[in-house]
Amino acid sequence: MSLLVVTDLCHTYPDGMEALHDVSFTLAEGERAALIGPNGAGKTTLQLRLAGLLWSEGNITVDGKTLTKGTIKMLRSRIGITFQNPDDQLFCPTILDDITYGLLQMGLSNDEAQDKCMVIMEKFDLRGYEKRSAFHLSIGERRRAALAAVLVMEPKLLLMDEPSAFLDPSGRRELGALLATLPQAMILATHDLEFARHLCPRTIVLHGRTIRADGETDALMSDEKLMEETGLEVPYSLR
């Protein structure tokens, strides 16, 4: 059964700029898909729309429930989203407050929230950072904290916008290894094709506000004509 079903999704910004046009696809439970495309292709808009942070025409079903303004509160904990810049994500005075934020919103008690928080901090190598503020952390640590803050809510679908941005090679490698262990279905919007190739067996190419191609990652990324037409390049590892 598909975890995510997107049908005829369109989005036009208030200034009249059309960002998405007739986008349709499905995603199975636990499936990882890369969302690639040139700047302005609509990757971020699509993610915000899937997370219920934008509203427009089209139909989205998550875990069998249609995403509407009436169901979004119930679906919040099933859809996690991380932004390109972790500073947009970490808004509380301390890392502990940030990671427990979503859990408290879900109605967990302080003790339950903190117990869950400690487990995820251990997993993300963030123990000892509880009382620290995000501005004292390196970008890699902030990225991990932002991811922990989302995953602690145990979403079924994880949407990530440029997860490898700002990371050094070892941070990028560590993040890739971490993401590979997660059971969640994921949509990774990225320009880092090597990273996408390493993590996602499936790729969706967004171009001209709609889906231009959708299929097996290596097959799509090695298609020189497609990559050139969509403003992308065949990754080095496939040349």
Next chain:
Amino acid sequence: MLDVKPQRTANSIQRIHPGIKLTLAIVLIVSASLIPAPEIVRLIPACTLLVVFIILGRITIWSIVKRFLTLTPFIVLAGISLPFATPGTVVGTIPLLGWQWTLEGWHGFLILLARSSFSLLTLILLSLTTDFPALLEALRRIRIPKVLVNSLGLLYRYLFQLHDEGARMMRARNSRHLGRRLFHEPLILGRMVGTLWIRSYLRAERVAQAMEARGSLGGRMLSAKYRQVSPGEWVLLGFGVIFCAVLVFLPAGLVGL
């Protein structure tokens, strides 16, 4: 001024429960404003109490002075019109403008300065001896509206971002700068401030989205657990309250005035 971290070595003052310190600070500030104007010298014993806190808290004088000097102009600005606006005995006139200042006006100004400086010093000591997140939690516990506490939390979190963003813009400007001082370029300065405002606005939108994505209901942003107040700390608070009550309400003759 952005260095709002308390000094790191924990000492007896820093270890006091943040709620007790906050309540004491509020009691001291309220007392300072309740002392009748003619008996303003009653603030001197209260200042002695602050000096004891400075010594026990091992706070460097420079860390207090630099904060105090940064904020004092706002107090002066708030009260500078008093000498001219208060009716009374004229003691001088500003040449050309003809504005007259009065003795009563100057008294009023000095009393305002004394009260505000005392309150400012109290808050500086509080900020230097208490972690900001702990202070926020203390504010929440004394039932300060959550919107205000959350706003302070966000301000604390993003003040540094704003500072860094401003510094990055200055660096970008300096990299293409050909010798003219920034204040000689008011148009550029205005544009930079405008850009900084727009960037802050956009960031605020993204932060709001991040909050919404995690199910924000406008509720609390703080989860940290704080220990219970110890009996000794209750005694300290009681002592502080009695001390302030004596300062404010005891007849002048009994306190040697």
